[in-house]
Amino acid sequence: MERLPEYLYTPVQVQELDRRAIQDHGLPGLSLMERAGRRGWEVLLNHWPHVRRLRVLCGGGNNGGDGYVVARLARRAGLTVTVQALSDPDKLQGDAATVAKRYREEGGRIEAWNPAGLADEDVVVDALLGTGLDRPVEGRYLEALRAVKAAEVPVLAIDVPSGLNAATGAVMGEAVEAACTVTFIGLKPGLLTGAGPHCAGQLHFDDLGVPAEIYQGMKPVAALCREALRLQRLAPRQAHAHKGNFGHALVIGGDLGMGGAVRMAGEAAGRAGAGLVSLATRPAHVSAILAARPEIMAHGLEGPEGLVALLDRATAWALGPGLGQDPWGQALWDVAMQTDHPCVLDADALNLLARAPRPCPNAVLTPHPGEAARLLGVSTAEVQADRLDAARRLVERYQAVVVLKGAGSVIAAPDGGLRLATAGNPGMASGGMGDVLTGVVLGLLAQGIAPAEAAEIGVLVHARAADRAAEAGQRGLLAGDVLDALRAEVNP
Numbered sequence: 001m002e003r004l005p006e007y008l009y010t011p012v013q014v015q016e017l018d019r020r021a022i023q024d025h026g027l028p029g030l031s032l033m034e035r036a037g038r039r040g041w042e043v044l045l046n047h048w049p050h051v052r053r054l055r056v057l058c059g060g061g062n063n064g065g066d067g068y069v070v071a072r073l074a075r076r077a078g079l080t081v082t083v084q085a086l087s088d089p090d091k092l093q094g095d096a097a098t099v100a101k102r103y104r105e106e107g108g109r110i111e112a113w114n115p116a117g118l119a120d121e122d123v124v125v126d127a128l129l130g131t132g133l134d135r136p137v138e139g140r141y142l143e144a145l146r147a148v149k150a151a152e153v154p155v156l157a158i159d160v161p162s163g164l165n166a167a168t169g170a171v172m173g174e175a176v177e178a179a180c181t182v183t184f185i186g187l188k189p190g191l192l193t194g195a196g197p198h199c200a201g202q203l204h205f206d207d208l209g210v211p212a213e214i215y216q217g218m219k220p221v222a223a224l225c226r227e228a229l230r231l232q233r234l235a236p237r238q239a240h241a242h243k244g245n246f247g248h249a250l251v252i253g254g255d256l257g258m259g260g261a262v263r264m265a266g267e268a269a270g271r272a273g274a275g276l277v278s279l280a281t282r283p284a285h286v287s288a289i290l291a292a293r294p295e296i297m298a299h300g301l302e303g304p305e306g307l308v309a310l311l312d313r314a315t316a317w318a319l320g321p322g323l324g325q326d327p328w329g330q331a332l333w334d335v336a337m338q339t340d341h342p343c344v345l346d347a348d349a350l351n352l353l354a355r356a357p358r359p360c361p362n363a364v365l366t367p368h369p370g371e372a373a374r375l376l377g378v379s380t381a382e383v384q385a386d387r388l389d390a391a392r393r394l395v396e397r398y399q400a401v402v403v404l405k406g407a408g409s410v411i412a413a414p415d416g417g418l419r420l421a422t423a424g425n426p427g428m429a430s431g432g433m434g435d436v437l438t439g440v441v442l443g444l445l446a447q448g449i450a451p452a453e454a455a456e457i458g459v460l461v462h463a464r465a466a467d468r469a470a471e472a473g474q475r476g477l478l479a480g481d482v483l484d485a486l487r488a489e490v491n492p
């Protein structure tokens with residue numbers, strides 16, 4: 001992926017930035033639009049250097065205006081260009097009306113929307129709706145979005161894939177699934193989470209040359225996970241380091257039949273650099289774990305007795321992988337939740353927490369959308385409709401650092417900080433991936449990294465390792481493959 005700016009702004013904020021650039025800094029809106037269209041055209045040529053036939057679908061606002069600029073440049077370059085307007089082009093206003101006129105003055109024609117021949121185009125430019133989307137798509141727009149999808153033609157989306165809510169990453173009825181998107185002035189969070197990564201495809205950014213001052217005083221709604229933080233916190237070790245410097249990680253979980261989860265979390269904690277790793281699990285799992293991973297100290301527990309001593313020795317602990325919600329897991333939960341070392345709560349620990357909500361100021365919670373829904377008492381669809389807001393509400397309710405997993409993981413901290421991960425891939429949708437993330441975050445906590453930073457770095461390390469492991473293919477990627485790839489990511 002292209003290098004993207006660190007800070008994210010909502011569509012409404014981007015419209016305000018746009019206004020500042022034009023009104024406060026005297027940048028003509030028309031030159032911004034011309035530059036947006038030119039960047040669109042450049043990205044298009046870069047992706048599809050052999051394109052001959054182009055369909056440009058233009059909406060009735062300024063996003064459509066960007067489309068007319070692309071169309072004009074494509075005609076000049078000798079392409080066969082069909083422009084179709086979804087709203088009456090004679091009702092265009094301002095800069096959009098001007099660029100449509102320029103397009104016509106060079107001999108370009110504007111047709112009404114018509115799906116005929118769509119599948120024969122080399123590329124479709126989606127200039128229907130951008131940051132001005134304010135309601136679910138319906139009518140002609142809906143028909144067009146469906147026809148584009150059905151035609152299976154590659155799409156370049158201008159600014160935002162039409163129909164995607166760029167604030168939240170939710171689909172407003174129907175949305176374009178673009179091969180790539182070129183977005184302007186501010187990176188919008190909806191492009192990076194929920195349905196956003198799927199709809200946007202490869203993301204390109206251009207600030208349209210607006211001066212840095214316009215961003216001043218505008219508080220970003222979120223930011224990307226910091227690569228620089230990963231490099232800083234995972235700097236090379238000192239030559240005289242010993243294992244006591246890197247903490248003792250304890251993973252609690254693995255009820256009968258679920259020993260794999262706790263073992264993977266433990267291994268991940270070790271791969272993330274914890275000095276020592278202990279597991280507290282059902283006695284039935286101990287010998288298999290020791291045979292496979294003799295570096296780990298595996299303790300068999302029939303009940304909570306003995307857990308206090310293990311917790312006392314740990315620098316940080318994680319509860320949840322394979323824990324179950326039966327009396328065994330519940331009893332371990334009751335004991336562990338008395339201690340105040342930094343911890344990770346995952347899987348069934350989150351389900352137990354949802355049953356008896358309480359503040360967890362030392363914890364990192366790592367829910368997937370279903371667990372997040374239970375923690376908030378809402379549906380999974382409601383969580384996915386606005387993942388940033390769901391993460392924020394989880395922080396408020398549980399006073400913990402929260403990692404809301406799923407495409408575009410969101411990390412939310414009690415200080416109000418929101419971070420988004422751009423690394424990761426759909427190969428990660430397989431069993432055990434969450435256990436590995438739990439272990440990575442735990443391993444970082446054990447080394448003394450503060451919870452919010454451990455969550456941010458942990459998500460980055462985990463996703464980057466998954467991307468590395470997926471070089472051989474996403475389908476069939478196993479959590480164990482990600483485990484194997486972790487070491488390269490914690491030694492940057």
Ligand SMILES: NC(=O)C1=CN([C@@H]2O[C@H](COP(=O)(O)OP(=O)(O)OC[C@H]3O[C@@H](n4cnc5c(N)ncnc54)[C@H](O)[C@@H]3O)[C@@H](O)[C@H]2O)[C@@H](O)CC1
Nearest residue numbers: 029032033061062063129130131132133134135136137159
């Ligand atoms: N000078 C500027 O303002 C610039 C604007 N830019 C482009 O302009 C876009 C924003 O322009 P606008 O504010 O005009 O907004 P849009 O072009 O995104 O859309 C606004 C129009 O769409 C309608 N609309 C909203 N939701 C709809 C729906 N669900 N179905 C059908 N119609 C719907 C609105 O009523 C309005 O008429 C950006 O995304 C970007 O592409 C760029 O050209 C950069 C410069």
Ligand SMILES: [K+]
Nearest residue numbers: 126129160162
């Ligand atoms: K668009």
